[in-house]
Amino acid sequence: MEILDDLQFRGLINQVTDEEGLKSLLNQESVKLYCGFDPTADSLHIGHLVGVLALKRFQMAGHQPIALVGGATGLIGDPSGKKAERTLNTKEVVEGFSQSIKNQLSQFLDFNKEGNPAQIANNYDWIGSLDLITFLRDIGKSFGLNYMLAKDSVASRLEAGISFTEFSYMILQSYDFLKLYETQNCKLQIGGSDQWGNITAGLELIRKSVEEDSKAFGLTIPLVTKSDGTKFGKTEGGTIWLDKEKTSPYEFYQFWINTDDRDVVRYLKYFTFFTKEEIDALEEETKNAPEKRLGQKALAEEVTKLVHGEEAFVQAVKISESLFSGNVGDLTADEIKQGFKDVPSFQVNNEEEVGLIDLLVNSKISPSKRQAREDISNGAIYVNGERAQELDRVISKEDRIEGQFTIIRRGKKKYYLIKY
The missing domain is CATH 3.40.50.620 (HUPs)
Incomplete structure (x- = not known):
């Protein structure tokens, strides 16, 4: 052509x-x-x-x-x-x-x-x-x-x-x-x-x-637009930059994977080097099975690889899957910095070992000790992806990922980051 x-x-x-x-x-x-x-x-x-x-x-x-x-x-x-x-x-x-x-x-x-x-x-x-x-x-x-x-x-x-x-x-x-x-x-x-x-x-x-x-x-x-009327290239976190220090590869990947169904085919044409035949096939798949989000996955993969490389793409997928599944214990400190950039965080003294109940209250994850005990007993608290149900549990240095972070989850989706 x-x-x-x-x-x-x-x-x-x-x-x-x-x-x-x-x-x-x-x-x-x-x-x-x-x-x-x-x-x-x-x-x-x-x-x-x-x-x-x-x-x-x-x-x-x-x-x-x-x-x-x-x-x-x-x-x-x-x-x-x-x-x-x-x-x-x-x-x-x-x-x-x-x-x-x-x-x-x-x-x-x-x-x-x-x-x-x-x-x-x-x-x-x-x-x-x-x-x-x-x-x-x-x-x-x-x-x-x-x-x-x-x-x-x-x-x-x-x-x-x-x-x-x-x-x-x-x-x-x-x-x-x-x-x-x-x-x-x-x-x-x-x-x-x-x-x-x-x-x-x-x-x-x-x-x-x-x-x-x-x-x-x-x-x-043409200037790029979005079907929902919001400005292209902007999120609640701000502008999507090409510099990985300003927008992490994970955030970059997430921007594309969350593309509206109404925009995905147009963006595949604008931002990838897929052939007409490949784009037509993805358009058909998106139309017939939108829940699979095949167009968004192809778009996010291609653009992330183009801007940040294969390794950063693999890392972004790993972070996404870990957050979705709750299996966050195998994430590296760098991956945690990317994936948990916008979650509530709490700073703890490097030398401290702290009881889980006190940590939940001090970091405002649970509003009171009574609620913290209830959350733990009910199995609503996870430490680095593992359910924690012991009321006397102490968060020690072994719970620190690369000595820098502990990830607390309350319920299904509420993440909190403990920094050391």
Whole structure:
């Protein structure tokens, strides 16, 4: 399947300039294309993953992707999709963010692929040294005020207010496309649907600055949504990041395994490299036996392996199964940190050995000693997955997993973490 046909099947084309012209170009030669990622944090999140994987799809089809880190535009702030001005970060902070994002992008794209190796670029390399007079005369002169005001990214902000700084973002991003077109022969920019105005502005700058009939193109990808109306990539715990230190592989896996039936086929198309036949089969299985959640399991496995690797996926499944079954005693300390991140916890002095009844009361697992005795006698208390029914039970060092944790369960699902 040709790359544009594959993107069309996956629902990954929102808008494209001159689709027939782009299709013809992609069939004739290996095309350089780019997608920009502004360093507004020290990690990309799963909302960025669609664009990253789109670059990977183009590379797999024989084209050459350029992942552009916005070291300069990240200092300015993109008004697209924002209701108010961004808080500006310092140059040092943005440089740190840029390096982190470069490292993340490197795990998805092949920089040694024979014939079409991926590239990393940073727009601070050409915007950082740009002087004001050149900016105004050679670049700003190509942008009419009415043209800029008509763009959605600007028009949507006029009522609430927009600074000249963010108003200028479109010009700087357009300059990126011009520089990559001139220096790298980069002929295609891709981005989220909220970037359409910035992308077409770049095409206009190329046309005015280089040649009237320049062969450059733009393509946007739909922004990912959820059928229940909540924001994609967000949970009660916050944003789902690609950095395992910010979102553990277990939390990452859980996000995908809990995908709504209404969204799972669409996400299989967006976030995996399954073929049309494989996705069609999973769609049929999901429709006929939704209780098996085969689509969600396939999605969670593929994306977790892609972002965190095979070992992290196996670990995430182990944690999930242990929590479901209650057999938590064989979890490692690292797995406990992931799986019990959000459960209530209680700190105990390292040297203490404490009676189970006192521990239950002190950690507020049971509201009173009378209730604690009742809970223990009724078999409602579990220590590291094992039922504890002895009223004189003492929690000793042998009950500490790797010397760091004891897991208490009250009833079927209420977990508590004792930390040492």
